[in-house]
Amino acid sequence: MHLLRKKFAASIIALTFTTPALAKAHRQPQITQSHWVGTWAASQQIPEPANSRAPEDLTDATLRQIVHLSLGGTELRVHLSNAFGTQPLHITSAHIAVPLSASSAQIDPTTDHTLTFDGKPDVIIPAGAEYISDPMAFPAAPLSNLAITLHYGQPPARETGHPGSRSTSYLVHGDEVSAADLTGAKKIDHWYQIAGVDVEAPANAAAIVTLGDSITDGHATTTNGNDRWPDVLATRLQAAPGTRDLGVLNQGIGGNHLLTDGLGPNVLARFDRDVLAQPGAKYLIVLEGVNDLGGLTRLNEISKAQHDAFVARILGSYRQIILRAHARGIQVIGATITPYTGSDYYHPGPLSEADRQAINQWIRTPGHFDAVIDFDKATRDPAHPDRLLPAYDSGDHLHPSPAGYRAMGEAIPLSLFVSR
Structure with a gap:
């Protein structure tokens, strides 16, 4: 017992001498942490009949949509929405790229990247829900444009989108998500299923x-x-x-x-x-x-x-x-x-x-x-x-x-x- 008391006392002395150093370490400035910040967003709604797509339009279809970012970053993620859908929505593939202009379906193919969701290139979004892509290393300049290209196998049971895009989207049939251009695309001045883009930004x-x-x-x-x-x-x-x-x-x-x-x-x-x-x-x-x-x-x-x-x-x-x-x-x-x-x-x-x-x-x-x-x-x-x-x-x-x-x-x- 006497030996145990001596060891305990020695431990207390050692702790006493190390405490100021520990306290000093806690007072050191903390490393600045980054976090996700929205750089673009659009409110979701049910498109009124004049602004909705016929089911055949979004059957085996590629839709390329252009958005204008505000804040820049080197890593981003994309929000897809099925907020007003009545059934799960399967997006079979989604890509991002730098468009050649704000009013063209053409992209720079060297910037084309596949978005993933839980490590997979497709995603099933539950009815009434939003799904955020995995983070993607992608240098996005402030005030630049981003092309988000989706492929639908089957159309949504009920559409979710933003009719007042003031931006032209491009629709073709087939899976053309990585195509440098969508030749002969139908032009639509609405957004569908895209709700936000975030960038990794300083604290x-x-x-x-x-x-x-x-x-x-x-x-x-x-x-x-x-x-x-x-x-x-x-x-x-x-x-x-x-x-x-x-x-x-x-x-x-x-x-x-x-x-x-x-x-x-x-x-x-x-x-x-x-x-x-x-x-x-x-x-x-x-x-x-x-x-x-x-x-x-x-x-x-x-x-x-x-x-x-x-x-x-x-x-x-x-x-x-x-x-x-x-x-x-x-x-x-x-x-x-x-x-x-x-x-x-x-x-x-x-x-x-x-x-x-x-x-x-x-x-x-x-x-x-x-x-x-x-x-x-x-x-x-x-x-x-x-x-x-x-x-x-x-x-x-x-x-x-x-x-x-x-x-x-x-x-x-x-x-x-x-x-x-």
Whole structure:
């Protein structure tokens, strides 16, 4: 026993002498860890009949789709979606490559790589699910284009996609996923089954999610031109040294609503998938509400009390967005609703304009959103503040023109994202 006590005491002395060294080791700077950050994304929905494909189109078919990245990286992975499918979807092969242009099916064949899923070149995506590819070493420059080519053996039981791609996709029959060109391809300005691209990025990199309707999705922008306001923001971020570690994810859906399903699920219904699940999401810009306001009186006017109750519900939806984002550590930036008096579709009257003004005043009021982007001020006609500036009007008095989208993207203070 005496011998055991001596050995125990010696062990305590040795531990005492080594503890400062161990403590010093724990104080050494930790190696910076990388993580996955979204560089491109598209909100998923059920394509309406005019934008869906006939079953024979996607039977033994190759579909090549072009996406525009924001943040660069040397390793990436791709998200495929069957979110609205009613049966498992078998993608028999998937490739990525560098396209020769944003408006061509041609790729650089030396950059063609096979995506794998759990080590296999095909994947069966369960109904209602998303599947992420294995990481792939692939040098992707900031603001570059990426071709994602899928082969379908059988068509989806129900399609999942993003109709408002503003980007041309290319469809041929047969398995041509590695072909340098898809000669004679059918051209389709929609995306199907592709939901996101992530890059491996430094620990301080993050993503900005832009949540909105057709004005975020880019209605009236240039097909294959990548001139939506989130694209303008991404370009500005990459040009400024202090913000080059930020990706921009466009989660706009044309016709989207805060309170009801429109073209795609309402904002709160899609919030978990389109915002909270986005890799590296640190900031959220919210530009939603014009379709709710316009739709309220599109067919007939209602009472002032009904207008007031509707505005209160919209503000409640904003509060829910803020609450849910803050719970995940995401900063929420409110964007004021742009003018739409004169809209050929909604025909808003004085009460609808008063609703917009009331909502914008709430957005601008400190204590609600973490910060504000005043898109209303950036796009309105000073002589007629309830209308878009003519130079920024696409012609329907609701959607901005490419010049208007540029003004929106340039109105965003980059200082909102510098101090992290």
